[in-house]
Amino acid sequence: MTKVAVLGAGINGLSCAVKIKEKYPYIDVVIIANDFTPNTTGDGSGGLWYPYLCGSTSPQLLSKWGGETYKYLHKLWLKGGYDVSLMPMLELYRHKRELPIDEWASSVFGYRILDQHQLDYLSGLYSVKYVAGRTFTTLVVYPPTILAEMYRRFKQVNGFVIQSNINSLRDTKLSDYNVVINCMGLGSRDAVPDYKVIPIRGQISRIEAPWINNTVVDEDTGNYIIPNVYNCVLGGTHQENNYNRDINDNDTDFILNGCMELMPGIQHAKPITHWVGLRPGREKIRLESEEKDGKFYIHNYGHGGSGLTLFWGCASDVLEIFDNYMNIIKQKEKSKL
Numbered sequence: 001m002t003k004v005a006v007l008g009a010g011i012n013g014l015s016c017a018v019k020i021k022e023k024y025p026y027i028d029v030v031i032i033a034n035d036f037t038p039n040t041t042g043d044g045s046g047g048l049w050y051p052y053l054c055g056s057t058s059p060q061l062l063s064k065w066g067g068e069t070y071k072y073l074h075k076l077w078l079k080g081g082y083d084v085s086l087m088p089m090l091e092l093y094r095h096k097r098e099l100p101i102d103e104w105a106s107s108v109f110g111y112r113i114l115d116q117h118q119l120d121y122l123s124g125l126y127s128v129k130y131v132a133g134r135t136f137t138t139l140v141v142y143p144p145t146i147l148a149e150m151y152r153r154f155k156q157v158n159g160f161v162i163q164s165n166i167n168s169l170r171d172t173k174l175s176d177y178n179v180v181i182n183c184m185g186l187g188s189r190d191a192v193p194d195y196k197v198i199p200i201r202g203q204i205s206r207i208e209a210p211w212i213n214n215t216v217v218d219e220d221t222g223n224y225i226i227p228n229v230y231n232c233v234l235g236g237t238h239q240e241n242n243y244n245r246d247i248n249d250n251d252t253d254f255i256l257n258g259c260m261e262l263m264p265g266i267q268h269a270k271p272i273t274h275w276v277g278l279r280p281g282r283e284k285i286r287l288e289s290e291e292k293d294g295k296f297y298i299h300n301y302g303h304g305g306s307g308l309t310l311f312w313g314c315a316s317d318v319l320e321i322f323d324n325y326m327n328i329i330k331q332k333e334k335s336k337l
């Protein structure tokens, strides 16, 4: 009898658990995690669809996973009621450079490299002289809504959840499960252990600025402005190997001053909150299976700054690996008869 434990209740754990339990309703699937929504990394994130800080993960995989997630979010946007926004995204540079076309360009609407005319227009609009850039239509989610939706779907098909810490993949709490799906993000560093996983500290601010209706990323300073249906996220830092979850005043100044330089009107916006999260960074995303000590593991972690951009496509690959496992089990059972 197959019993599945999904470790982690972030966007990746929830979406894998949903896909497996919806396809195999008769199998026991439990999510074990120490934090659930609204307290996971993804809940506090910018919610922007944009492949970012995912190491050397192949462009083909980013395109496959990101493209499927983009389609899924677009479907939610069309349905309405899921707090997903569709908006222009501008990736802008202050220093001249040749920009290649991204592998995922054909997965999104309206992708193009900006020409001089558009750059001149945007430089006037944003109070900074930009000399290179890309644009495309992106999707921005309000993360707690999408996480709550995934949680609801899992519970609706009678999925179980347990709040508990997992010290290692050999933890005795896992002894009843023959399949373990590891989506513990940064927690994988100690639990696997996999020391290629590192924290990439991100500090952001939230403001009330309902007049902002597109996303802007200034790639040369690292500042970004991401409006969602309820507020607007200003960012941000990406400090590798930094575990500090406290708000740093210098970072706050960098975020607010940098975004105000770009868009001076932000000085009149009402501040809401500051937040720090640790992105699960890795040289590349680990999505693969492993058989060890009589158990079948599927690892799905190390999504860096792209968990909300890739989750649905990654969960499909996890499901495919699980399907293959189930087929082998069925064959073995048949051959015993």
Ligand SMILES: Cc1cc2nc3c(=O)[nH]c(=O)nc-3n(C[C@H](O)[C@H](O)[C@H](O)COP(=O)(O)OP(=O)(O)OC[C@H]3O[C@@H](n4cnc5c(N)ncnc54)[C@H](O)[C@@H]3O)c2cc1C
Pocket: 007, 008, 009, 010, 011, 012, 013, 032, 033, 034, 035, 036, 040, 041, 042, 043, 044, 045, 046, 047, 048, 049, 050, 164, 165, 166, 167, 183, 184, 185, 186, 187, 188, 191, 201, 202, 203, 204, 236, 276, 277, 278, 279, 280, 300, 301, 302, 303, 304, 305, 306, 307, 308, 309, 310
């Ligand atoms: C400031 C900031 C802004 C971001 N903006 C964006 C964005 O705009 N777009 C985007 O795509 N991504 C963004 N990200 C990245 C995104 O948040 C992550 O990639 C995503 O949250 C990773 O999801 P995950 O499910 O793999 O891990 P997590 O969300 O970290 O979830 C891990 C889960 O595992 C559990 N866990 C961990 N260790 C253990 C353990 N030992 N025992 C039991 N449970 C454990 C946790 O409790 C949690 O449930 C941002 C991140 C930050 C910090």
